[in-house]
Amino acid sequence: MSGREAPEGKKLIRSPSGLRMVPESRATQSPFGLEEPPWVPDKECPRCMQCNTKFDFITRKHHCRRCGKCFCDKCCSKKVPLPRMYFVDPVRQCAECALISQKEMEFYDRQLKVLMNGATFFVTPGTSEKTEMMVCRLSNNQRYLFLDGESHYEIEISHISTVQILTEGFTPGENDIHTYTCLLESEHIMEGGNTRATGMLLQYKVPGSDELKQIKFAAGEDFSSNKKLSATWLAAMHKAAKLLYESRDQ
Numbered sequence: 001m002s003g004r005e006a007p008e009g010k011k012l013i014r015s016p017s018g019l020r021m022v023p024e025s026r027a028t029q030s031p032f033g034l035e036e037p038p039w040v041p042d043k044e045c046p047r048c049m050q051c052n053t054k055f056d057f058i059t060r061k062h063h064c065r066r067c068g069k070c071f072c073d074k075c076c077s078k079k080v081p082l083p084r085m086y087f088v089d090p091v092r093q094c095a096e097c098a099l100i101s102q103k104e105m106e107f108y109d110r111q112l113k114v115l116m117n118g119a120t121f122f123v124t125p126g127t128s129e130k131t132e133m134m135v136c137r138l139s140n141n142q143r144y145l146f147l148d149g150e151s152h153y154e155i156e157i158s159h160i161s162t163v164q165i166l167t168e169g170f171t172p173g174e175n176d177i178h179t180y181t182c183l184l185e186s187e188h189i190m191e192g193g194n195t196r197a198t199g200m201l202l203q204y205k206v207p208g209s210d211e212l213k214q215i216k217f218a219a220g221e222d223f224s225s226n227k228k229l230s231a232t233w234l235a236a237m238h239k240a241a242k243l244l245y246e247s248r249d250q
């Protein structure tokens with residue numbers, strides 16, 4: 001096994017697509033994880049699904065590890081990291097999938113760390129008037145948002161139903177709330193961009209109940225350095241929401 005050992009809570013699996021380091025149990029899987037796609041059977045693809053070249057003894061077929069479709073070597077030559085499927089090494093992907101995976105790498109390299117480091121917010125749960133200053137961070141296993149102040153809340157990521165990012169220059173209102181669904185095409189909430197995120201509304205389900213709970217996060221107004229960190233954290237959360245939204249849709 002090339003000398004690799006799985007850390008506690010994880011196990012190594014050799015799939016036809018490559019070596020994977022997966023969580024021991026489903027209960028500890030990351031909400032950002034994706035299932036490996038089934039491979040399109042050989043007999044169903046006599047030609048490259050991109051350039052239509054016929055496969056034979058010289059032109060061999062390759063499966064894209066992300067979408068499972070068949071391609072010739074030319075159309076599926078890129079090896080790109082795919083942490084969402086727990087691959088240990090970069091794996092072969094078609095051009096379209098390679099592009100998506102490369103974009104996601106930025107999330108894994110940067111935003112995920114930002115989320116885990118945490119930031120400070122004024123947090124208002126539900127419809128209450130009471131606001132508390134809390135540190136909010138993503139748990140190490142990526143499954144929970146931990147909020148710590150005088151109170152402690154845990155919100156399971158997979159139970160979040162909507163993420164709405166509030167931005168600077170607007171007073172919260174129907175038209176000014178950017179939901180991540182309408183932001184799929186838009187990249188304007190970025191670190192250092194023109195529009196700075198100043199808050200977030202989360203709606204989530206509580207286990208054992210159909211009721212949706214809401215919690216509001218507002219970046220502090222008083223100290224500018226914290227405010228910037230909070231904006232960066234919110235931008236990271238926005239990206240996380242996009243990732244989750246897209247994979248729920250698949």
Ligand SMILES: [Zn+2]
Pocket residue numbers: 048049050051052053071072073074075
């Ligand atoms: Zn091809």
Ligand SMILES: [Zn+2]
Pocket residue numbers: 064065066067068069093094095096097098
């Ligand atoms: Zn693909």
